[in-house]
Structures are given as structure tokens and as C-alpha cells.
Amino acid sequence: MNANRAAAPAQQTKRVGGLDGVRALCALGVAAVHTSFAAGVMGAYTARPGNQALADLLAGLRPLALGPFFVLSGMLLYRPFARWTLGGGERPKVVPFLAKRLARLWPAYILLSLVCVFLLNFDAVDGVWYVLRPILMLQVYDYTWIAGMDPAWTVPAEMQYYLALPLLAVLMHWLARGTADPVRKVRRMMVPLALITVGSAVWTYYIHRPSMGIYPTKYWWPLGVGGAFALGMAMALLHVLAELRPERKPALYRIAASHPLLFWVGALAVYAFNCTQPFGRPGYGDYEGVGLALTQYGLLLVFSYLTVMPLSIPGTKSRVVDAIVANPVSRYLGRISYGIYLWHFAIMYFWFKTGSVFGTQPGLMNQLRGTIGFPELMTAVLVGSILAATASHYLVERPLVKAVGRWAARKDGATRTAATAQDAYTVAGPR
Template sequence: MKGNPPRRARVPVLDGIRGLIAIGVLFMHTAYFAGIMDLGPVKGVPVINWLTVGLTIILTPFFLLSGMLLYKSFAKATFTGTSGPPVKAFFARRLLRIVPTYWVVVAAALLLINFASINSVWYVVAPVLGLHYFKNTDSSGLIPGLEITWSVVTEVLFYLLLPVAAALINRYARNAAGDPARQLRRMVCCLLPFVLIGPAWEIYTHLPSMGQYPIELFWPPMFFGVMALGMVLGALNAYHDVTGKVPGLYRLAAKSPLSWWALAFTLYIVNCIRPFDKAGSSDYPPISQALLDHVLTVVWGVLVLVPLIAPTARSRVMDVVLGNKLSVFLGRISYGVYLWHFPVLYFAFRAGSLFGTAPMMEPGTIAPWLLVGEVLLGTIVLATLTYYLVERPAGRLGARIAKSKAAIPTASL
């Protein structure tokens, strides 16, 4: 079977969505400390507060893309009956992609923000190994400046589990060798049950006995189901590449790509309203709202991403919004933007060891848009530096390792 070549023209669009999401996450977190969001005693800024609270929905495409792009090569190997990516090369390339920059940010947070708080070897070793969200000296896992690194832990654990999961799925799907459609159905049937992990974890972490904001809320099971859904998309793309046939989901997206984004915007508005909670509030939600949050987040991510990866979908608007030079550049440095914006928040508030262990100032004590501007500028500068000085060299090293082991090239769209 001879399939169509990968569509590299779509890569800039995927970079663009990464970039805009990273900036959205930065704005959402900065908005709280700027006093824009209505959280606890902070009054917030009407309308802007609601729109900012709604941004809690936007993170899912990161995890969908990870599952899709990484599983695609494994799925393609199943369809073609060839060997998948060499495991050692896969691990080396993936870990070099995220760990070096992560370690730089960890070092900065420990030395510049938390140096006075280091009271044991474990306080340093835990975040270096990504274990701080499971067990830390104060049992919280929330080391100042590293609050959002739970996602890095989730990604690394996904990397470790993916080759095993792919091998098991491959064994089952290859029993239908010679029938790609049947193989695809088997892959999907293996993966879809894992989508239920997220809602189940939401229920568990929102039980009254867990209290508010338990550390388990940030553990990997919360987004493993989303990554499994991303793997489903990777299988669909691999099926198209090998057979040249467009799966039904992608044909539907190609009919009217912008209607998918219109539906995604509707879900965003619903998330702003929060029907089972206080409208515009980002306080810890009841279990009904938490489940709705999870469903909205997953469906929103699918609605945003599928029109971008569907092989025959075309949208001038999407190309302009996501394929322009600024969006693509932000996408390339998006990992650094995501990791750096919390340390930069502490720097903006002159908090931590670098400033004499001054405590974090209360939200709203700095002019809102001044704070947003400072954090945005500082984050982009640091993310750009780590991209060129750390990420790109590490990526080239990973590519050389993969090439030396005759690895299948990283999937592109």
C-alpha cells in the first residue's frame, strides 16, 4: 500500500496553536496576580474576569498533540508491518526535548526564588527528578516558581509508558494484518476506554474527603485520557498516510473547518459562565462543575485541533491566525513560555531569595496591565534564550542519536 506523503505545510499552523495557547496560559495565571480574576477576596475586573476564567479550558491541545504526534509513527509501523521507532532512540530524543530546559528552570527557581527554603537534599532532588508533586518536604509539591511543572511530569511518564502501550496495541491490531480499516478499529477500541480515566480522576479528587486543591489533582491520570485521545488522532493520521483514505472524522472537519472553531468558542463561553458554580469564579468547583470542566476541556481541544490536522481541511482564516510569523515563533518557544512565566511572576513581585526572601505580594498590588506586560516581555526573553541556547542544541543531539540508530523520522503533518 502506498500512502500520501506527510503534509509538512501544516506544521506552522500547529506551531501557531502551541504559541497562542502558551500565551493564553501565561495571561490566565498573570491575570490572577494582577487582580483581574475574581478569586477569593479579589474583586476582579468585570467582563475581563469572566473571559479570563474561561481560559482554563485551553490547555488540552498540548496533550492531544503530544499523544497524536508521538503515537503516529508506532501506528504507521503497525499498518505497514514494519518496525516501530527504536525505543532507546525514542527515549533519548523525547527526554532531550524537554528535560534540559526543565532543569534550567528548576535551577533558576531553586537558586533565585527558593534558596532560603532549601532545608534538605530532597528539596533539591525531588524537582530535579520530577517527584515533587508526589512527595515533598511540606507534602504540597508546590515549590514557588514551579507550580505548573506537573505537566512536565505527566509528559515524561507518558513517554515512558507509550512504547509499552504501543507494543500491546500493535500485537492486537496486527492480528488483522492486511485489513487497515479493521486494524484502525482495533487501535481505537484499545484507546477509547482510557478516555474515561480523566472524568474518574476528577470525581476522585473532588470527593469531600480530599479537601480543596489536593495534590492528587495534578497527578498524571488527570490527562492520560486526553493523551489516549491524541493517540486515536495519531492512528487516524497514520491510516491516511498509509492508505490515502480520509477517515470520516476528518471528512466532516473538512466540510466546514471554521464551524468547529465556532463550536469551540461556544464551549469557551459556557466555561466562562460556569453553570454549576458561581459565574466567572475560579474558586475550587463542586464535583458537578469539575466534571463539566473536564468534558468541556476535552471536547474544546478536539474541536480546535481536528480542523488543523485533517488532511483535506483548508481554512484561510486559520492559516492567517496561526501560520503567521509571530504565532509560529511563539510556538517554537512555547515550551519555554510555559515553564518560565511562573518564575517571572515571582521576579515581577520581587519575591524570593533573590530579593531577600520577601513574601509574594497580594494579588492586585501591581497595576494589572503593567504586570501583564512585564511578565509577557520577561517570559518571551527568557524563553527565546533557552530555546536557542538549550532546546535547539539538545534537539540536534537527539536527532543525531535517532539517526545513528536508524530511527523512523518524527511524524509531521
């Protein structure tokens, strides 16, 4: 009976409004940071900030706003696997898992790729590989700059962690063997996650050394965001452990459940500290040196944990937090947040009227910055990306995700039926 109770929540598909709201805030934060740089608000190298106070606030979001995306992915996607190991439930089916992840990320990404390649970068097309490279998410390795897809390097990173997650789950399941105590299982399962977190910090140090130069091609590889993904997986373990052993909930779990606003105040303090850009220059979007990069790596993990943890605990309530992330507008923007993140940079190029469709080569943001005011550009980015994200969500993403979901449900149902028949055969014998 305990195994059935542990496995049952893995089938739930209801969205959590607060988590959608966090996605909305993060997507809008990333868009604001990039827009402020393009509009000349944030400083860069020899260019001084156009508005120091606003630049300080927006530079503080960089790169904190990315963290919760990866933490949420690690937490929500690993939770069914954690229930399998800790609660003795059924192991999630890998093929349906990967099919649903592919349907969630790839179609909207392909649409963006085709628009950017043929409308903004058509003059640069020198063969089929130029078109296939971004579609196959390989431009981060065979590095090619494609205007409009500037921040989309995180999508291949996310996809590669999706592919790795089932393998990592099997490894952690193997490490948990030999003990029936869920607490001891969790301790063993934390070892690979700790190694990933440390390895990601080492990689951050490596790519930010002065000898690597500014934005080396290896910067776009997925290793730098591994710590956030591992943090999400660790949080999934804590959630499942709290389900199985409610009398032994960790202290931070109990505090987050009873005082969610306190966690958000802590996240706000982390953000305020990052606005000072320790080891860097407040209000500037320079490529980080080693000191700033490592500091921000740690701050990103703390900020993401404090932001996401209280919202992910069932039954947790806070009027202030709910007013920010659980209102209808935040929840809607959260549902289309992936599209907002994908499209906001491309919208800037279209608003600047630079690219093949305008008869020009797409200009670099360093060349375009300051030619349009921040209010005008931010308004265009918000309206354009929300419209593009809405169209992508309802015309491309949602239909395909639902279709793959129905296929996965049928496949899972057929598997369960076959397993039930086999159990009956085993118990009763052939007739």
C-alpha cells in the same frame, strides 16, 4: 510498497506552522489566566473579580488552554507507532524516541528548576534532596511547593506519558493482531484509549470530591490529563487510517478537511459555554467542585479536538484560521511556547520582587494578588517569559535537541545498514 509509503512519513521532521500557532495561543492563554489571578482580575473564593467581564473571559480558558498541548503530544508522537501497526512499516526505535523526548523536555525544565530553587527558594533548601526533587520531576509525588514552578507539574505528567507511550503502542499492536483490515484494527486499538479516557474522568471525580479538600496533593498526579493524551493518540489512528484508506475517511475527518473554520467556530462555542462556568461561578478561579470539574473535563476534550483536528490534516486551508495561527509571529511564539509556559510564573515572582534573591520568603499568590495592576503585570510576564523562552530555546533546548537528533539518526542509520547486510546474507548465504 504500501509498507514503505506508510513508514516514510514517520521520518518527516518538518514543523506544521498551524500547530505551532496553536501552541502559542495555548501558552499565552495559560499565562493570561495565571496573571489575571495574580493581579486580582479573576475572583477567588472570598475575593470578588476585579473586572467581571475580563474575569469571565479568562476563567473560560481555564483549563481548556492546557488540552491541546497533551492532544498534540499524543497525536504527533504516536503517529509513527500507528503506521507501524496499520501500515506494516518498521517499528519506531524506542531508545532514540525516549532520548529525543528527554532532550525536548528535561534540559529547559532543569534550568527553570535551578533558577527557582537557588534564586527564589534558596532559604528553604534543607539538603540535596530539595534540589534533586524537582530536577527528577518527583515534587508532584513527594509534594513540595516551589515558588516559580507552580504550573510545572504538567511537565512530569507529560514525561510519564512519553515513557508509557511505547508500552501502550505495543499493547495496541498486540490487540490489532488477527485481522488485516485497517478499520477493524483501529476499532480494537481504540479500546485501551477509551479505557484511559474513562479512567481519567473517574480520577477527576475522585480528586474533586469535597472530602478531598482544596488542591489535594494527588491533584498533581498525571492521571487527570490521560484523556487528552488518549484523544491525541486516537486522532493519530484516524490520520493514518485516512492515509491508508483515503476512500473511507471518517465523516468528521472529511468535514474538518473541507470546513476547518466550522470546527474552530465550534471550539469558540465550547469556550463561550465554559465562560459561564456551569456548576461554578463565572469569573472565579476557585478549585472546582465535582460538577464543574467533570463538565470541564468533557469540554476540554471537545475543545481540543475541534481546535487541533482541522490543522493536522494535510492540505487543509482556511484564510481566517491561517491568519491566526500560521503567521510568522504565531509560528515563532509556538516554537518557544514550551519556554513561555515554563517561565511565566517565575517571571511573576521576580516582578513582585519576592523570594530569596530579594531577601524575603516567596509570597503565595493569594497574598500577592491585587498589589500590581493587570496591564503592568501582563506586560512584564509577556516580555519576561518571551525573552527567557528565547534564550532557553536557542542556548539550551535547540542545541541539545539537534545533538540528540543527530545521534538518533546515526543510530537508526547503523541499524538499517546492519539489517540490510543481514538480509543480503540471508538471501545470498555466506560467501
